[in-house]
Amino acid sequence: MSSHLFRPQPLFPASSEIVQRDYSFRLSAATAVARPWFPCHRQIQAMAATERLGSRNGEALTPNGDCDCSIPEKSAPVLTNVGKSTNVAWHECQVGKLEKQKLLKQKGCVIWITGLSGSGKSTLACGLSRELHALGYLSYVLDGDNIRHGLNKDLSFNAEDRAENIRRIGEVAKLFADAGVICIASLISPYRRDRDACRCMLPDATFIEVYLDIPLEVCESRDAKGLYKLARAGKIKGFTGVDDPYEPPLNCEILVRPIDGVCPSPVIMCKQVISYLDEKGFLEA
Amino acid sequence: MSSHLFRPQPLFPASSEIVQRDYSFRLSAATAVARPWFPCHRQIQAMAATERLGSRNGEALTPNGDCDCSIPEKSAPVLTNVGKSTNVAWHECQVGKLEKQKLLKQKGCVIWITGLSGSGKSTLACGLSRELHALGYLSYVLDGDNIRHGLNKDLSFNAEDRAENIRRIGEVAKLFADAGVICIASLISPYRRDRDACRCMLPDATFIEVYLDIPLEVCESRDAKGLYKLARAGKIKGFTGVDDPYEPPLNCEILVRPIDGVCPSPVIMCKQVISYLDEKGFLEA
Numbered sequence: 001m002s003s004h005l006f007r008p009q010p011l012f013p014a015s016s017e018i019v020q021r022d023y024s025f026r027l028s029a030a031t032a033v034a035r036p037w038f039p040c041h042r043q044i045q046a047m048a049a050t051e052r053l054g055s056r057n058g059e060a061l062t063p064n065g066d067c068d069c070s071i072p073e074k075s076a077p078v079l080t081n082v083g084k085s086t087n088v089a090w091h092e093c094q095v096g097k098l099e100k101q102k103l104l105k106q107k108g109c110v111i112w113i114t115g116l117s118g119s120g121k122s123t124l125a126c127g128l129s130r131e132l133h134a135l136g137y138l139s140y141v142l143d144g145d146n147i148r149h150g151l152n153k154d155l156s157f158n159a160e161d162r163a164e165n166i167r168r169i170g171e172v173a174k175l176f177a178d179a180g181v182i183c184i185a186s187l188i189s190p191y192r193r194d195r196d197a198c199r200c201m202l203p204d205a206t207f208i209e210v211y212l213d214i215p216l217e218v219c220e221s222r223d224a225k226g227l228y229k230l231a232r233a234g235k236i237k238g239f240t241g242v243d244d245p246y247e248p249p250l251n252c253e254i255l256v257r258p259i260d261g262v263c264p265s266p267v268i269m270c271k272q273v274i275s276y277l278d279e280k281g282f283l284e285a
Numbered sequence: 286m287s288s289h290l291f292r293p294q295p296l297f298p299a300s301s302e303i304v305q306r307d308y309s310f311r312l313s314a315a316t317a318v319a320r321p322w323f324p325c326h327r328q329i330q331a332m333a334a335t336e337r338l339g340s341r342n343g344e345a346l347t348p349n350g351d352c353d354c355s356i357p358e359k360s361a362p363v364l365t366n367v368g369k370s371t372n373v374a375w376h377e378c379q380v381g382k383l384e385k386q387k388l389l390k391q392k393g394c395v396i397w398i399t400g401l402s403g404s405g406k407s408t409l410a411c412g413l414s415r416e417l418h419a420l421g422y423l424s425y426v427l428d429g430d431n432i433r434h435g436l437n438k439d440l441s442f443n444a445e446d447r448a449e450n451i452r453r454i455g456e457v458a459k460l461f462a463d464a465g466v467i468c469i470a471s472l473i474s475p476y477r478r479d480r481d482a483c484r485c486m487l488p489d490a491t492f493i494e495v496y497l498d499i500p501l502e503v504c505e506s507r508d509a510k511g512l513y514k515l516a517r518a519g520k521i522k523g524f525t526g527v528d529d530p531y532e533p534p535l536n537c538e539i540l541v542r543p544i545d546g547v548c549p550s551p552v553i554m555c556k557q558v559i560s561y562l563d564e565k566g567f568l569e570a
Contacts, residue, residue, distance in 0.1 A: 079510060079511070079512075082433055082434050082438045083433075083438030083439050083440075084438070084439055084440055084441040084446070085433035085434075085437065085438055085440060085441065085442070086441070086442065086521075093410070093411040093414050093415070093426050093428075095411075095414045095415050095418045095424075099418055100418070100423065100425075103418065103421065103423060104423065125378070126378040126379060126380075129378050129379075129380045130378070130379050130380050133380040133384055133385070133388065136388065138385065138388060138389065138423075138464070138465070139380075140385075140460070140463075140464040141378050142460070143378075148367055148368075148370035149367045149370075150456045150459065150460075150486070151453060151456035151457065151460075152370065153367045153368030153369070153370055154368050154369055155368075155369055155370060156369040156370065156371070157370070157371065161369070168436060168453075171435045171436035172436065172457055172460065174435065175425070175427070175435075175436075175457065175461075176460075176461075176464070178425075179423070179425040179461070179466060180423070181464060181466075201435070225364060226364070227364075236371075
C-alpha cells in the first residue's frame with residue numbers, strides 16, 4: 001500500500017517576507033503538528049499591522065494605496081462578448097488542471113453514460129463511483145434526474161429544454177473534469193447532436209461516451225420508475241423509446257450490449273469502463 | 286510530512302465471486318504493480334463469458350434476464366415534480382460526501398467571495414486556490430466571468446439574468462462541495478437575496494461568505510478591466526457601484542476591509558480565509 005497524496009510545505013509565495021515570517025508562527029497544538037506554517041487569526045492581524053507599518057513607510061505601496069503583494073500583477077484582461085454576456089474577461093488561475101491532476105494522481109475526464117430509461121445508467125454510474133472510490137480515485141456523478149432537482153429545475157422536458165438540460169450538464173461536467181475529477185454524467189441524452197455538442201466542449205479524448213445498448217423491451221420490462229407504464233398510458237408525452245426517438249451514438253468509446261441475449265451485470269459494466277480508464281491513462285497523473 | 290491519500294484494496298463488491306476472482310488477474314506489468322486487482326479488457330470478456338455460462342445455468346438471473354449483481358437493488362424511486370421537471374426521481378449514490386471527504390482529507394464547502402468590481406475577488410480566489418493546492422487541498426474556482434464563457438453564456442446582465450447567473454453558480458458550487466471540494470465562487474453578486482438564496486441551498490455552516498469591503502473609489506482607481514471608465518461614460522448600463530446598487534452582507538463569515546485606510550494585501554486576505562477554514566475544521570475530514 002503506497003502513500004498517495006502528501007501535503008508539502010507551501011510554495012506560496014516564496015518571495016514574500018511576510019510569508020517567510022509565517023513559518024515561525026504556531027497555531028493550536030493539534031494544528032501545529034499538522035501544519036506548523038499556519039498563523040492563527042490573531043497572528044494574521046499582527047502580520048497585517050506589521051505590513052501596514054511597512055506600507056506606511058512607503059516600502060510596498062501600489063499606486064492605489066494597496067499593499068504590494070507577491071501575486072504577480074496580471075496584464076489588463078481582454079474583454080469579450082460571449083453569447084448574451086457582454087464585457088466579460090477570462091481569468092486564468094495559476095493552479096490549473098495539470099496541477100490538480102498531479103494532486104489527485106488521476107486525469108480529469110467525463111464519462112458520459114447514455115441510453116434508454118431503464119438501461120442501467122444510474123446503476124452503472126453509482127457502481128463506477130463506488131469502485132473508483134474504493135481504489136482511491138475521486139469521481140462525481142451528475143445524474144440527469146438529480147440535476148433536475150437543482151441546477152436544471154427550471155427546465156421542462158420539451159425539445160428545447162432537453163437540449164438546454166444536456167448543455168448545462170455538459171458545461172458542469174467540463175468544470176469537474178477541469179478540477180481533475182472523473183465526472184460521471186448519467187442521463188438519457190437521446191439526441192446525437194446534443195451529446196456531440198458536449199463532446200466538442202471538452203479537450204480531445206477526455207469525453208468518454210458509454211452507450212448502454214439495451215433493447216427497449218428489456219428496459220421496459222424493468223420499468224423501475226414506472227415511467228414506461230405512464231408513457232404507454234399516454235400520461236407522459238415525448239418519452240424516449242415510446243413516442244420520442246433515441247439516436248444511438250455512431251462512434252462511442254465504450255459499447256455495452258447484451259451478448260447472446262444476456263445483459264452484462266453491473267460488475268462487468270464497471271470493470272469494462274474502469275479497464276478503459278486504466279488503459280487510456282486516466283488513472284494516473 | 287505525512288502520507289495523505291492511499292489507494293486501498295477495492296471494497297467492491299466483497300460478496301461477488303466474479304470480483305473475488307479478479308484478484309488473480311494481472312494487467313500490464315506497470316499496472317500490475319500499482320493495481321494487481323485490475324483485469325484487462327480481454328480478461329473482462331473472459332469473465333463475462335464465464336458469467337454468461339453461469340447465468341445460462343440459471344444461477345444468477347434476474348426476472349428480466351439480466352445477470353445478478355452484487356450492487357443491491359434499490360427500492361422503486363419516488364417520482365416528484367421539481368419546478369418544470371416532472372416525474373424525476375432522486376438517485377442516492379452509495380459513495381456520499383463523507384466518503385469523498387475522507388478520501389480528500391478535507392470538508393467540502395463554498396467560499397463565496399462578494400464585492401465590487403475591482404475589489405480583488407479574482408485575485409483572492411486564485412491566491413486561495415494556489416495556497417490550498419500548495420498545502421495539498423483540492424479547491425476549484427468558479428469565477429463569475431469565466432462561467433459566463435460557458436454554463437451562463439446565455440445570460441445577460443439584466444436583473445433577472447443576474448439572479449439566474451448567481452442561482453446557477455450556487456447550484457454548481459453546491460455540487461462541488463458535495464464532491465468534497467473546497468469551492469471558491471468569485472463574483473460581484475450584488476444583491477443580498479441572491480446570495481442568501483445560495484446560502485440556503487447548502488448545509489449549515491458550509492457557505493462561507495467573504496465580503497471584500499473595499500471602497501468604491503479604490504476599486505474605481507484600480508479599474509483593471511476598464512469597466513468603470515465605460516460605465517461612467519454611459520457605455521455600460523446597470524454597473525454595480527455606478528448606476529446599480531451593491532447590498533453588503535449583514536452577517537458574512539469573513540470581512541475583508543482596509544485598516545487605517547490601507548487595503549490588506551492578497552497574502553493577508555488568503556491567510557485570513559485559510560485560517561478560518563482551519564479553525565472551523567474544513568481542512569480535515
